[in-house]
Amino acid sequence: MSSALPVTDPAAVRLLTHRRVRQVLGAFLAGEQTVAGAARRLELDLRTVHRDVRALCAAGLLRLVREQKRAGRAVKVYAAVAPAFFVPFSVTGAAALGELGADHARRHERLFLEAFAREFERLHREQGGGRQWGVRLYLAPEGQVQVDQSYEDAALIDAGVRYQGPQGLLLNAETAVTLSEAEAREVQAELIRLLMRLRPLTLTHEAQGSGRPYLLRLGLAPVTPQERAALSGAGGRSPGPAPRAPDAGS
Known part of the structure; x- marks a missing residue:
């Protein structure tokens, strides 16, 4: 049985449907982590991660575990409130199931075509x-x-x-x-x-x-x-494979 925590609160749903905020939350899934540690792991700006962590805590997706004392301001350690999260399609605001992964698909397709x-x-x-x-x-x-x-x-x-x-x-x-x-x-x-x-x-x-x-x-x-x-620009059968280059050894 899945151990994913259902998320339906509108504020939490907005966060979990935001790509960068999902990345930030993901940095805390493996265990306790500091904001600075999450920023280094994700290679994101520290202030951006700190802002996302505050929002995730306010939405009940992250929790403050403890504060590590040191000279100056104590270091706060956070952890995700669950090992996994699940956002039902019905609360996402998407008009169709295919929209849930559309942003990732577009970014992947764009990068693939540019790299190719x-x-x-x-x-x-x-x-x-x-x-x-x-x-x-x-x-x-x-x-x-x-x-x-x-x-x-x-x-x-x-x-x-x-x-x-x-x-x-x-x-x-x-x-x-x-x-x-x-x-x-x-x-x-x-x-x-x-x-x-x-x-x-x-x-x-x-x-x-x-x-x-x-x-x-x-x-x-x-x-x-x-x-x-x-698909066929000539009105006949659809075209075959687009330009492709196999391994030079093939």
Whole structure:
């Protein structure tokens, strides 16, 4: 059974639906902490964290544990009032369930596109050899109208069949597929297994200070035939994977 504390008070709900304030509260979930310690851990301004801590205490989400005496002003130590918190959708003010994670999704998407473009442009400068990169419209061997991006002299083949762009450690595949329900369930299971395999690797590297961060996007959602058709700028079948660059060793 969940040990999360339900939060429905409007003031507390406003705090828990604010990204930075959630971060501040999260710094106190593992145990007792000072404002200065939380600010260092989160790399946030001390005054900002102090203001958030006061608000969290007033809302009943943080509590003052004790004061450590020292020369001058005593240091206050705080702790979260529960190991976890739960805000019901019905009290968030969101019009739809999807809105709850919309802000995070937008920030993640924006950063991914910026990071991908930055790295792709670097690889293109190094490997392009003066060739032009652009949008192509052509009839694919399978008979469908294809819209994609590639070099001007590249073969008229979808990147999902043979990638012909600059090589590097990045990948951006945005495509629509047609599957049976059983096949879609297997794809979903494969993606979940991948995430589960990557989590312990991530935690190990973060604990050791090794590796480097990468953004990973995975998704699967059913759409209508009309929605899929709307993805195609040519009015035919939806385009295949967007420009992508696999590992240079592949």
